[in-house]
Amino acid sequence: MVIAIVLFWALLGLGVFFVAMRGGPRGARAALHTESAIGQRVVILGVAVLVAFGVAVPTLVLASNGEHKAGVAVGGLHLSASEQRGRDLFARSCAVCHTLAAVKAVGRIGPNLDVRVGADIATASGRRALVLNAISEGRARGLGQMPAQLYQGREAEEVAEFVAAVAGH
Ligand code: HEC
Structure with a gap:
């Protein structure tokens, strides 16, 4: 060149x-x-x-210059294609209520997911399961309301994968 x-x-x-x-x-x-x-x-x-x-x-x-940075996340993590879709979905429907550093989300209605998912739960599969369960069932344990089924099926899994990968980073 x-x-x-x-x-x-x-x-x-x-x-x-x-x-x-x-x-x-x-x-x-x-x-x-x-x-x-x-x-x-x-x-x-x-x-x-x-x-x-x-x-x-x-x-x-x-x-x-065409190689873009869509797959790069905080802490040098590299996101898979489905995790990247999960990031977009999270930004659209979860970021208003939750803090998550990886998407610079600062919502304060629900728990800080860097803590509740990232710090509190040791394994990636455990994190994924908790997020999936929260999405499908919603939450109302007296700490506020989280609507159930904001995402379903594949989309719910992509969000869960993404949060499990980045929470706490
Ligand atoms: C309208 C606000 C709101 C939205 C939107 C929302 N949440 Fe929540 N979320 C909450 C609240 C409030 C809680 C805590 C409720 C409780 O425990 O009583 C919570 C709890 C959680 C928890 C912790 C569950 C647990 O058992 O500790 C996770 C994980 C979670 N949300 C993920 C998500 C994801 C992923 C999305 C997007 C699909 C999302 N939330 C969208 C308000 C919200």
């Missing part, structure tokens, strides 16, 4: 140099303004090369 750019400018510089050597600026101008078919072809080729680089360089840069 860098080599291509350097090469391009080096060739351009050499071209200018040779044109200048051949007849100085006047010669160069004469060559550019020439009506001869070869002169025109050279100019057209030059423009084509410039346009091609104008498209190719930004395209290559954009393409190599």
Whole structure:
């Protein structure tokens, strides 16, 4: 990539140099303004090369920057595709009531999940099970209300996987 750019400018510089050597600026101008078919072809080729680089360089840069950061979570964790969907679902329906650092959620209606899920429960499967159970049954133990079935099936599992993976991080 860098080599291509350097090469391009080096060739351009050499071209200018040779044109200048051949007849100085006047010669160069004469060559550019020439009506001869070869002169025109050279100019057209030059423009084509410039346009091609104008498209190719930004395209290559954009393409190599394409690797996005959607899978990266707090603490250097890497999220699977379903955990990433769980993150979006959590942000949509759970973050209003719960604190969870991984999504910068600061809800205070329900318990802080970094503590209640992350710190209190040792195993990933235990965390997952608690979250799944809270989602399917809801909660009303006198600490406030959590509606049941905010998510069902696959979506509930994705949220549970996500929370189990990131809570406490
Ligand atoms: C309307 C507010 C509200 C929303 C929305 C909400 N919760 Fe809750 N959540 C609560 C409250 C309040 C409690 C505690 C209730 C209690 O124990 O009496 C709770 C408890 C929990 C618990 C702990 C359960 C336990 O047994 O200690 C988990 C885990 C949980 N919620 C996860 C979620 C997830 C995941 C979502 C999104 C699908 C969610 N909550 C959406 C209010 C909410």
